[in-house]
Amino acid sequence: MTGTKQLDAWRGDFGDEYTKRNVADDVALCARARMWARILDPLVGDEPKSILEVGANLGLNMRALKQLTTARRTAVEPNPDARERLVGDGVLPKEAVFDAAAGDLPFADGEFDMAFTSGVLIHIAPGDLAQACKEIHRVSSKYIMCCEYFSDKEEEIPYRGHAGLLFRRDFGDFWMTGHSDLTLLDYGFFWKRATGLDNLTWWLFRKG
Numbered sequence: 001m002t003g004t005k006q007l008d009a010w011r012g013d014f015g016d017e018y019t020k021r022n023v024a025d026d027v028a029l030c031a032r033a034r035m036w037a038r039i040l041d042p043l044v045g046d047e048p049k050s051i052l053e054v055g056a057n058l059g060l061n062m063r064a065l066k067q068l069t070t071a072r073r074t075a076v077e078p079n080p081d082a083r084e085r086l087v088g089d090g091v092l093p094k095e096a097v098f099d100a101a102a103g104d105l106p107f108a109d110g111e112f113d114m115a116f117t118s119g120v121l122i123h124i125a126p127g128d129l130a131q132a133c134k135e136i137h138r139v140s141s142k143y144i145m146c147c148e149y150f151s152d153k154e155e156e157i158p159y160r161g162h163a164g165l166l167f168r169r170d171f172g173d174f175w176m177t178g179h180s181d182l183t184l185l186d187y188g189f190f191w192k193r194a195t196g197l198d199n200l201t202w203w204l205f206r207k208g
């Protein structure tokens, strides 16, 4: 997946600008903490001991998870400025931050109890999505979570005036259709008005 239009944008100025706009203030972190408390709730008694985020940016999820779990946290992030923030802000040690992309993850099969995306599958071109999910599925031994923009039908919508950078669909259906070993554990919707999150639909799966 090196060199797709989408990855080139995220690695370059477009990704740098996103990272500058993405503020890790108390309001954002409280919203993420509440989001993760809800997502992890069904896993009480069998919580993941290692968690991979694919496409972490400056780590709003990684920061929230640091407060909620002692699981070993690892991030994949293609944008260099965002990787610098993850390490520079003390969110993760350097060795837990990887320059990679969803379609080609530098990890062993089943290396993490949980692998997840949050606002990342929406930025992968439809033709590359199956490979990205295959890789996320491969490196997770137990749980997969995704939290993305939902649409009943596959569609592309303009993103900050750009074409070809934002795609919506029923990602839960895409996961379950492509991977028959997944069991749905829970799903839901984070309504902007009530949660401060961006109208995100989430799904939590267990392998096997």
Ligand SMILES: C[S@@+](CC[C@H](N)C(=O)[O-])C[C@H]1O[C@@H](n2cnc3c(N)ncnc32)[C@H](O)[C@@H]1O
Binding pocket: 006, 007, 010, 011, 015, 054, 055, 056, 057, 058, 059, 060, 061, 076, 077, 078, 079, 082, 100, 101, 102, 103, 117, 118, 119, 120, 123, 124
């Ligand atoms: C909208 S941001 C979401 C950041 C973070 N997950 C969150 O929820 O706050 C998308 C992030 O995914 C990264 N990204 C984009 N395409 C990716 C890909 N194919 N594989 C891994 N990361 C990707 C971008 O560089 C960016 O940091």
